[in-house]
Amino acid sequence: MxxxxxxxxxxxxxxxxxxxxxxxxxxxxxxxxxxxxxxxxxxxxxxxxxxxxxxxxxxxxxxxxxxxxxxxxxxxxxxxxxxxxxxxxxxxxxxxxxxxxxxxxxxxxEISWIEHSDITPLFTAFPELERFEIRGADGNEGEIRLEPIKSAALKRLRFESGGLPARIVRAIAASDLPNLEHLDLWLGTDTYGGDATMADLEPILTGERLPSLRHLGLEDSETQDRVAEAVAGAPVVARLESLSLAMGILTDAGAEALLSGQPLTHLRRLDLHHHYLSDTMMDRLRAALPGVEVNLDDRQETHSDGWRFIAVSE
Structure with a gap:
């Protein structure tokens, strides 16, 4: 849905x-x-x-x-x-x-108007929570808050947002989640508060605090090419079964970084849907990853004025 x-x-x-x-x-x-x-x-x-x-x-x-x-x-x-x-x-x-x-x-x-408060107490109140998903991040209002958490039960964590604040990404990166298997972050656009940098993502990409991670989604980003470049050399990728860089502004430059980086042939699934890739690049990706289910649906066209858009923002 x-x-x-x-x-x-x-x-x-x-x-x-x-x-x-x-x-x-x-x-x-x-x-x-x-x-x-x-x-x-x-x-x-x-x-x-x-x-x-x-x-x-x-x-x-x-x-x-x-x-x-x-x-x-x-x-x-x-x-x-x-x-x-x-x-x-x-x-x-x-x-x-x-x-x-x-x-x-x-x-x-609208997703960036959903008003949240401090969600940290939920993980204390429900220490056996295995799955937590949340939609919305208040745009630029700055209300949603999260402190680093500790949970041996949590296996799936998902943030759907038109703009995920860097403070939330940093809190996730600093959390102790030894059994987390599935992590999805819709990074969004700076227009709606999505100000996370590659430095904020780095602790996640090392995988040091996420030993059980098998799926990583860094999605819906207006800087999807830079995310792809960071992922291309990220240690965590070697143990993933699925990777999603979907819904963002992924161009041939980002896809080239993926092809030039570490092997991705061990993946079962690579999700890149909603992208700005050329026919040639899509063919190269399919040829390079013959045993991987590569989702290249929903190809976008750059507007005549040069604008490109992520899938979910406001």
């Missing part, structure tokens, strides 16, 4: 919806076996009220996966801090292993 549809599946489970339209006497599916999405809508019942009704109606002790949708905004009549609500209720969710924070579509809020 993209950023314009709500999730219908999460953590291998079908999503069950609980929102402002869910009636008190509604017949609900079993708590176990579903990823529960809790959300409201603009100027409807407050998220806090929906959340309270959800906790009363569903056996939260059996919930293993949660999807948090629209919770209001500073310009809305109702606003909530989902992190505070989640951490306060942590004892009621002993089986929680997967959390998606911000299943909010473009019609509800």
């Amino acid at each position: 993209g950023v314009y549809q709500h999730l219908t599946e999460f953590a291998g489970l079908p999503v069950a919806e609980f929102d402002f339209e869910t009636e008190e006497d509604a017949e609900l599916p079993p708590a176990a076996g579903h990823a529960w999405a809790v959300r409201t809508s603009f100027d409807e019942e407050s998220f806090e009220q929906v959340w309270s009704r959800f906790r009363a109606a569903v056996d939260t002790t059996a919930v293993t996966a949660l999807v948090i949708g629209y919770w209001g905004a500073s310009y809305d009549e109702h606003d909530a801090d989902p992190v505070a609500l989640l951490t306060e209720a942590a004892a009621d969710f002993p089986a929680l292993r997967a959390l998606f924070l911000g299943d909010i579509t473009g019609e509800e809020s």
Whole structure:
């Protein structure tokens, strides 16, 4: 699913919806076996009220996966801090292993307008969390915060953003995540706060603090060529099974760096979709990586005025 549809599946489970339209006497599916999405809508019942009704109606002790949708905004009549609500209720969710924070579509809020707070307390409140995914990073407002975390349980970490602040990248790079297998970072554009540099990414690219990493995604970047150049010599790549440099402004220069760098023939998958590569370069990539599934879909054309665009920004 993209950023314009709500999730219908999460953590291998079908999503069950609980929102402002869910009636008190509604017949609900079993708590176990579903990823529960809790959300409201603009100027409807407050998220806090929906959340309270959800906790009363569903056996939260059996919930293993949660999807948090629209919770209001500073310009809305109702606003909530989902992190505070989640951490306060942590004892009621002993089986929680997967959390998606911000299943909010473009019609509800543009990705760079989604307002977050400090998400660090979530990892203390839910120490057994194996999967954490988040959408949005407040653009240039600077509200989203993360301190370096320690977790032996976390296996999958994903940040979807039109502009991921460097402070978040640095916090991830400084975290102790010995069993993390899957890391996705949508780096975005500086216009919406994506100011991470190659120096910020370097600790991730060395792989020293990520011994179990098997998938790395450094995506949606307006400096995708520079990211490709850094990845071409990154020690972490040698133990990856899949690599994604998709959704950004990848040109022949970045692809040339990949071909000239360390071998990528050990990869199962290389995702470069949404790119600005020439036909010749696409042919060279396929020829150089015959046993690798290379995704070269969604080729973009440079605008007549020279502009190129990442897949997701505002």
